[in-house]
Amino acid sequence: MTDSIVELSHVTKRFGDFTAVSDLSFALERGSILGFLGPNGAGKTTTLRMMLGILAPDEGSIRVLGRDISEVRNRIGYLPEERGLYKRMRADAAIAYIATLKGMDRAPAFARARELLQGFGLGDFAQVRIEGLSKGMAQKVQVLAAIAHNPEFVILDEPFSGLDPVNQSELESFIRREAQSGKTILFSTHTMQHAERLCDRLIVLAKGRKRFEGTLDEARSLLPRRARLAADGDLAFLASVPGVAAVTPGTPYWTVDLKEGADGRELLAACFRNGVPLSHFDTAPPGLHDVFVSLVGGEAA
Numbered sequence: 001m002t003d004s005i006v007e008l009s010h011v012t013k014r015f016g017d018f019t020a021v022s023d024l025s026f027a028l029e030r031g032s033i034l035g036f037l038g039p040n041g042a043g044k045t046t047t048l049r050m051m052l053g054i055l056a057p058d059e060g061s062i063r064v065l066g067r068d069i070s071e072v073r074n075r076i077g078y079l080p081e082e083r084g085l086y087k088r089m090r091a092d093a094a095i096a097y098i099a100t101l102k103g104m105d106r107a108p109a110f111a112r113a114r115e116l117l118q119g120f121g122l123g124d125f126a127q128v129r130i131e132g133l134s135k136g137m138a139q140k141v142q143v144l145a146a147i148a149h150n151p152e153f154v155i156l157d158e159p160f161s162g163l164d165p166v167n168q169s170e171l172e173s174f175i176r177r178e179a180q181s182g183k184t185i186l187f188s189t190h191t192m193q194h195a196e197r198l199c200d201r202l203i204v205l206a207k208g209r210k211r212f213e214g215t216l217d218e219a220r221s222l223l224p225r226r227a228r229l230a231a232d233g234d235l236a237f238l239a240s241v242p243g244v245a246a247v248t249p250g251t252p253y254w255t256v257d258l259k260e261g262a263d264g265r266e267l268l269a270a271c272f273r274n275g276v277p278l279s280h281f282d283t284a285p286p287g288l289h290d291v292f293v294s295l296v297g298g299e300a301a
Contacts, residue, residue: 003030004066005153005184006051011060013046013208020046022208024060028186028201033179035195036188038205039296044188045081047205048155052078065153074103077151079143081158081188087131091117094130095145102149109148116144120174136167143171147178154178156187160194172198192288202288206296216288223286223294227264228253230280231271241270253280 006028013021021043028034038044049055050062053069065072085094095113100106117126120140130138139162147154156175160168175198179185189195195202195216202219204212212219224245229235235254239247243262248255256267264283271278 004028005030005064006186007061007063008047008051009061011047011050011057011062013043013050013055014058020208021050021057024205024208024210026203026210026213028184030184031179031182032184032200033175033198034186035199035202036186036205037190037192037195037202037292038188039190041207042205042296043208044205045157046208048078048157048186048188051155052076074149075152077102077146077149077154079146079154079156079159081161083139083142085130085138085142085145088129090127090129091122091133091137091141092126094141095148098145099148102151104149112148112150113144116148117141120144120170136163139163140167140171143174147183152183154183154185156185158189159187160189160191168194192292196288204292204295211295212291219288219291220285222291224257224259225262225264225283225285227256227258227267227283228280229256229267229271229278230254231276231278233276235271235276237274238267238270241266258283 004027008027009025011021011024012019024043024047036044036048046055050057051064051069053073062069065075089097092110092113095116096106096109099109099112104112114123114126117123122137122140125133125137130141133141143156143159146156159171163171172194175185175187199216201215202212203210212222230252236247236249238244238254238256243259243266244256245259246257258264268281
């Protein structure tokens with residue numbers, strides 16, 4: 001059995017004269033969590049819809065679970081970007097309905113729905129209509145509907161959109177549990193913190209093209225390590241310190257880009273030699289937000 005859940009090879013999708021996805025190739029290994037990142041209009045949702053067979057690529061090929069998508073639909077779970085549940089249905093019935101569409105019998109589907117709701121802290125709301133739930137609760141119900149039939153591969157399109165921080169944290173924990181149970185998960189997001197905390201690998205798209213694929217550490221390695229300093233006085237002299245690539249003044253912090261291999265100790269020594277007392281000093285690898293902006297900043301604007 002192949003270890004690749006999804007394989008895209010030179011996939012292109014056009015809408016008239018507009019190319020939404022251009023020559024995109026990647027593979028997603030079984031049991032991993034992949035973050036699909038990119039600004040609005042990058043081609044993320046179009047790519048997800050091609051994986052699901054909703055759209056057909058104009059060029060290239062897509063294999064899901066080693067087969068054509070038409071043969072494995074019931075082994076995939078999908079949370080669409082456009083949320084949509086029947087507002088007059090009860091929460092358990094809404095989940096069970098989606099599960100029956102994926103091949104489950106009615107009684108096991110209802111049992112599974114109630115089990116999931118209980119495990120997600122919504123057991124008391126199983127028989128409440130969707131229209132009577134808060135936005136966060138309704139979104140949880142739709143996430144549960146996407147995995148009620150126990151799919152091998154789960155696609156979540158902007159799953160954190162519209163959720164408050166508490167519900168976002170609960171959803172992160174849920175995604176981790178699903179991955180630990182053996183599911184392979186791909187989710188798109190605009191929020192870099194979720195990708196940093198959850199993903200084994202990342203793909204960054206811009207204008208339909210892949211700009212990066214790799215691990216978080218590989219993404220961070222694209223930018224120099226940085227130090228932040230705060231002091232009463234001018235820190236421009238740091239530009240001449242060995243290991244410094246660039247110095248950027250700011251309030252309250254000055255930012256210093258370090259060359260490869262530099263760890264910031266020379267900065268502290270230089271401040272001591274110049275009699276400049278520091279009120280703040282830290283060094284850290286660049287965040288995913290900084291990497292994302294450096295990769296797609298112009299396209300996002």
